[in-house]
Amino acid sequence: xxxxxxxxxxxxxxxxxxxxxxxxxxxxxxxxxxxxxxxxxxxxxxxxxxxxxxxxxxxxxxxxxxxxxxxxxxxxxxxxxxxxxxxxxxxxxxxxxxxxxxxxxxxxxxxxxxxxxxxxxxxxxxxxxxxxxxxxxxxxxxxxxxxxxxxxxxxxxxxxxxxxxxxxxxxxxxxxxxxxxxxxxxxxxxxxxxxxxxxxxxxxxxxxxxxxxxxxxxxxxxxxxxxxxxxxxxxxxxxxxxxxxxxxxxxx
Numbered sequence: 001x002x003x004x005x006x007x008x009x010x011x012x013x014x015x016x017x018x019x020x021x022x023x024x025x026x027x028x029x030x031x032x033x034x035x036x037x038x039x040x041x042x043x044x045x046x047x048x049x050x051x052x053x054x055x056x057x058x059x060x061x062x063x064x065x066x067x068x069x070x071x072x073x074x075x076x077x078x079x080x081x082x083x084x085x086x087x088x089x090x091x092x093x094x095x096x097x098x099x100x101x102x103x104x105x106x107x108x109x110x111x112x113x114x115x116x117x118x119x120x121x122x123x124x125x126x127x128x129x130x131x132x133x134x135x136x137x138x139x140x141x142x143x144x145x146x147x148x149x150x151x152x153x154x155x156x157x158x159x160x161x162x163x164x165x166x167x168x169x170x171x172x173x174x175x176x177x178x179x180x181x182x183x184x185x186x187x188x189x190x191x192x193x194x195x196x197x198x199x200x201x202x203x204x205x206x207x208x209x210x211x212x213x214x215x216x217x218x219x220x221x222x223x224x225x226x227x228x229x230x231x232x233x234x235x236x237x238x239x240x241x242x243x244x245x246x247x248x249x250x251x252x
Contacts, residue, residue: 130154
């Protein structure tokens with residue numbers, strides 16, 4: 001289930017209690033952020049209870065898994081999208097993504113930042129693990145100021161923390177959907193309206209597989225906004241000017 005800060009009507013759920021989590025954020029600079037070209041997804045620390053052996057190997061496999069999931073989207077062939085591992089970087093939530101921080105990340109072409117925590121399952125039977133994963137949609141946060149940061153609860157039947165982290169990202173619908181939204185906004189700001197709309201339609205399709213109704217509503221509104229902006233742009237002569245262009249399920 002998604003709990004986020006995108007709309008005042010979103011109900012905030014109780015946060016998992018992770019005794020091993022640091023009390024304060026650790027927002028160290030991400031090594032390589034300033035030198036790696038192209039659009040970037042930042043993979044911060046996924047904190048495991050007790051920091052089990054093999055943690056760094058698991059995070060390396062997770063980075064590869066996320067990058068493979070993003071490449072499989074084939075969303076933007078002209079955009080070089082990479083997952084950058086940020087060792088030691090641990091946001092705690094919305095408050096960390098201040099306008100100044102978001103401006104820096106946006107300037108460096110960060111489209112998404114991911115962090116989280118994994119602990120043994122507390123449900124009946126205690127099998128598997130639970131996770132709370134944070135997603136910061138940087139272009140959304142830059143545009144909306146008070147929105148764009150979400151936390152998603154996951155459960156896995158896999159008990160080993162490292163393997164459990166890989167398992168919770170196996171479907172990757174939120175990862176792909178949130179990335180598609182950010183890429184859509186990235187293209188909108190650049191005036192690439194057709195690409196923006198294509199990315200937002202893909203985001204809607206992906207998020208329909210999740211419990212993210214508020215995000216789907218936002219994507220729909222943003223998709224209509226793309227059309228209106230395109231029609232007002234005298235330099236644009238593309239398909240979005242055609243009569244009857246509407247929702248993603250329409251005539252595009």
